[in-house]
Every structure is written in structure tokens, then in C-alpha cells.
Amino acid sequence: MAHEESDPPSDLVRKIASDSERSNTSLLIGCDANAHHTQWGSSDTNVRGESLFSFILNSNLIIGNRGNDPTFIIKNRQEVIDLTLLSDKLSDIMKSWRVLEDHSFSDHRYIETILSLESTIPTSYINPRKANWDTYSAKIEKLLPPSPKMPGHTRRS
Numbered sequence: 001m002a003h004e005e006s007d008p009p010s011d012l013v014r015k016i017a018s019d020s021e022r023s024n025t026s027l028l029i030g031c032d033a034n035a036h037h038t039q040w041g042s043s044d045t046n047v048r049g050e051s052l053f054s055f056i057l058n059s060n061l062i063i064g065n066r067g068n069d070p071t072f073i074i075k076n077r078q079e080v081i082d083l084t085l086l087s088d089k090l091s092d093i094m095k096s097w098r099v100l101e102d103h104s105f106s107d108h109r110y111i112e113t114i115l116s117l118e119s120t121i122p123t124s125y126i127n128p129r130k131a132n133w134d135t136y137s138a139k140i141e142k143l144l145p146p147s148p149k150m151p152g153h154t155r156r157s
Contacts, residue, residue: 025087029086032082036079036080037050060066061086068100093115
């Protein structure tokens with residue numbers, strides 16, 4: 001989100017968020033927002049932050065940032081201006097979000113977002129008490145070949 005833009009986010013980001021909401025598609029946005037707001041851990045709130053926060057609320061996005069570790073650090077200043085935005089679906093599977101200590105060779109720090117993409121397979125259960133055993137027996141008799149007759153044995157009816 002370019003610093004020159006007075007009303008973040010860009011039209012493209014707005015369209016992507018709108019399309020995602022309309023089609024019920026999951027969306028994750030990681031961005032250098034160049035905007036301050038106390039809602040995502042900044043030390044203050046500026047006009048760009050208010051504009052972006054309004055967009056987030058109207059787009060039904062969720063701020064993934066946790067804590068207030070600075071994401072942007074220079075010699076005389078540090079601030080939280082990098083954001084992770086998630087659609088509602090993804091917020092349920094977000095396991096963690098954190099700013100890493102590793103050197104990024106930039107004035108922005110690395111951000112790690114972990115999502116759990118494991119799917120749970122429902123286990124089915126058949127209650128044997130509710131089975132129709134007469135129907136079951138009739139179908140089994142049709143499917144299986146007749147049992148061989150053993151000498152000396154008689155079949156009960």
C-alpha cells in the first residue's frame with residue numbers, strides 16, 4: 001500500500017476483497033500498510049490508519065496481527081505498519097502470528113503466520129440396534145453362493 005496513496009487500500013485490493021467475500025473464497029493479505037492504528041499495535045493512529053481500519057471493518061476482514069512488536073525499525077523509530085489480514089474462514093485456522101527476530105536486511109522485519117490446513121475426516125458410526133436384520137440376511141443370501149453341503153450334516157430351516 002504505497003505511501004503516496006491518501007486513501008488506502010488501492011482499488012485492486014478493494015476489488016480482491018470484495019470478490020473474495022462475494023464468492024466466499026478464503027483470503028490472506030500480507031502487506032506493508034504504511035498506516036498507523038492502535039488496533040494493530042501501532043503507538044498512535046493516523047488518517048491512513050483510520051481509512052484502512054474502516055476498509056477492514058467494511059470488508060469483514062480480520063486483523064491477524066498479535067501483540068505490538070514493531071514490524072518496521074529504523075535508527076530513531078519503530079512502529080507496527082505491516083499487517084496480516086484474513087477472511088473469516090481463515091481466522092479459525094490461524095494458529096499463530098509473530099514478528100521474527102531474524103535480520104531481514106530491510107527496515108521491515110519478517111512476519112510468520114501459521115495456519116493449520118489439516119482437515120478432519122468425520123468418523124461414521126452405524127448403530128447395530130437400528131439395523132433391519134431381516135433385509136440384511138435376505139441380501140446376504142442373494143449375494144453369497146449357497147454353502148456346500150457337508151456329508152452327515154443337515155440344514156435347519
